[in-house]
Amino acid sequence: MYFVTPRQLIFPGDAVATADSRVEGPVYLDNGKYRSLVVGLVEFRDDGVVIVPLEGVYKPKRGDLVVGYVTDVLATGWEVDVKSFMPAYLPVGEALHKHVDLETTPLTTFLNIGDVVVAKVKDVDLTDEYPIILTLKEERVGKVERGTVAEIAPVKVPRVIGKKGTMLNTLMELGCDIVVGQNGRVWARCKDPRDEVFLASLIKKIETESHVMGLTDRVKAEIENYKKTKQQAAV
Amino acid sequence: MKKSPVPLLQNGLRADGRAPDQMREVNMAVGVVSNADGSAVVSYGLTTAVAAVYGPREAHPRHLALPDRGIMRVRYHMAPFSTKDERKSPTPSRREIEISKVLREALEPAVVLEQYPRSRIDVFIEILQADGSTRVASLTAASLALADAGIYMRDLVIGVSVGLVDNTVVLDLNGLEDQYGEGDLPVGYMPNLKRFTLLQLDGAWTRDKFLEAIGLAVKGAEYVYQKARDALKNRYMSIAEEIYGR
Numbered sequence: 001m002y003f004v005t006p007r008q009l010i011f012p013g014d015a016v017a018t019a020d021s022r023v024e025g026p027v028y029l030d031n032g033k034y035r036s037l038v039v040g041l042v043e044f045r046d047d048g049v050v051i052v053p054l055e056g057v058y059k060p061k062r063g064d065l066v067v068g069y070v071t072d073v074l075a076t077g078w079e080v081d082v083k084s085f086m087p088a089y090l091p092v093g094e095a096l097h098k099h100v101d102l103e104t105t106p107l108t109t110f111l112n113i114g115d116v117v118v119a120k121v122k123d124v125d126l127t128d129e130y131p132i133i134l135t136l137k138e139e140r141v142g143k144v145e146r147g148t149v150a151e152i153a154p155v156k157v158p159r160v161i162g163k164k165g166t167m168l169n170t171l172m173e174l175g176c177d178i179v180v181g182q183n184g185r186v187w188a189r190c191k192d193p194r195d196e197v198f199l200a201s202l203i204k205k206i207e208t209e210s211h212v213m214g215l216t217d218r219v220k221a222e223i224e225n226y227k228k229t230k231q232q233a234a235v
Numbered sequence: 236m237k238k239s240p241v242p243l244l245q246n247g248l249r250a251d252g253r254a255p256d257q258m259r260e261v262n263m264a265v266g267v268v269s270n271a272d273g274s275a276v277v278s279y280g281l282t283t284a285v286a287a288v289y290g291p292r293e294a295h296p297r298h299l300a301l302p303d304r305g306i307m308r309v310r311y312h313m314a315p316f317s318t319k320d321e322r323k324s325p326t327p328s329r330r331e332i333e334i335s336k337v338l339r340e341a342l343e344p345a346v347v348l349e350q351y352p353r354s355r356i357d358v359f360i361e362i363l364q365a366d367g368s369t370r371v372a373s374l375t376a377a378s379l380a381l382a383d384a385g386i387y388m389r390d391l392v393i394g395v396s397v398g399l400v401d402n403t404v405v406l407d408l409n410g411l412e413d414q415y416g417e418g419d420l421p422v423g424y425m426p427n428l429k430r431f432t433l434l435q436l437d438g439a440w441t442r443d444k445f446l447e448a449i450g451l452a453v454k455g456a457e458y459v460y461q462k463a464r465d466a467l468k469n470r471y472m473s474i475a476e477e478i479y480g481r
Binding site: 013 | 384
């Protein structure tokens with residue numbers, strides 16, 4: 001049994017459902033009732049209810065795509081800042097496909113402090129010294145050689161992607177490679193580096209104006225405009 | 236005990252014209268400190284508390300960090316201009332250090348610190364104006380600020396004070412009643428879970444008066460809780476609308 005209605009605003013401690021229901025997101029079980037842990041929104045999906053938080057730092061989940069900065073080179077891996085409240089760890093074995101002899105090869109030959117990586121979250125275990133384990137052994141991940149990284153609030157990430165990816169598809173019209181990290185970092189690489197600057201400004205716009213209606217259309221218009229002026233400049 | 240300059244209770248009304256079971260005007264706003272991850276301002280009558288939350292962030296100094304849960308640091312501080320008569324020294328006094336600890340222990344049952352191992356949550360509370368019940372106003376402000384920061388909480392913690400004035404149980408003490416009243420009972424209450432996180436008491440109370448006071452505190456907390464929900468609603472309604480474009 002559910003105590004909530006679709007699209008309702010929910011506050012910490014509010015009852016969501018009885019214990020036999022399917023509830024996802026930040027909730028806890030108390031006396032046979034699921035209660036919310038955050039200020040959030042209630043979404044009804046086919047297989048149950050999801051609580052979507054409206055505020056907060058990035059909470060890593062297994063399988064998340066993240067954009068991180070290497071902050072330290074350790075004995076058998078790297079420490080990576082993924083904009084969470086705890087550092088992430090990228091072990092050598094998850095970064096390289098071939099075996100390397102750590103006694104003769106310094107790790108800095110592969111990744112050094114300040115490098116940007118697009119990575120997948122392999123596992124989250126809060127009892128570990130490094131609770132977030134990253135991996136580069138997936139599709140579309142790895143060290144970033146070129147491009148721009150734009151930062152936004154992690155809770156605004158769904159806005160940059162849009163409903164069923166509409167906003168992301170709009171941004172793709174610029175012909176750039178875009179990776180939206182779940183941790184609120186967006187990496188983009190365009191043929192023309194000037195496009196990246198424009199794209200970063202668009203992403204900032206999405207973050208600040210995300211509450212104004214018709215955002216996708218306005219972003220679309222701005223892209224058209226930008227393309228047009230660029231063409232004219234070329235002629 | 237010194238006698239109050241004005242009668243505290245006359246014809247069933249208090250010095251400021253309230254009924255015994257009446258709160259002062261309660262005002263709240265969420266998201267008032269833009270530098271903080273979460274913030275709130277709460278006023279009970281003239282008493283005004285601002286709370287700002289930073290974190291969760293990496294725990295420094297490192298030796299304080301715990302491997303299985305986060306740590307929370309609370310700083311309660313009164314601004315030098317907050318008091319009525321003499322300027323309060325800005326150095327944290329014995330009383331402020333104690334209240335900081337008391338508030339931390341009142342917030343800890345609500346915050347899911349196990350979700351934030353090796354990290355730290357900082358809560359700064361500043362009293363802008365003091366007129367009694369500052370610790371309970373701080374408690375409400377701090378829990379709103381924590382919710383605004385998106386930190387996992389089992390429930391909001393609402394603070395209210397109850398006191399004994401002329402052997403009558405009164406809700407939400409002001410400065411005068413705090414100074415000259417016979418008893419003081421600050422309470423922290425989680426309205427959804429119906430559990431207490433703070434219970435202090437001074438003065439001489441009979442068992443009956445104590446039970447009456449607890450009942451009144453719960454009533455007061457539920458009233459304040461509705462105000463707290465409204466304050467959060469005000470802040471987040473626009474964000475809710477943006478996601479669904481209502």
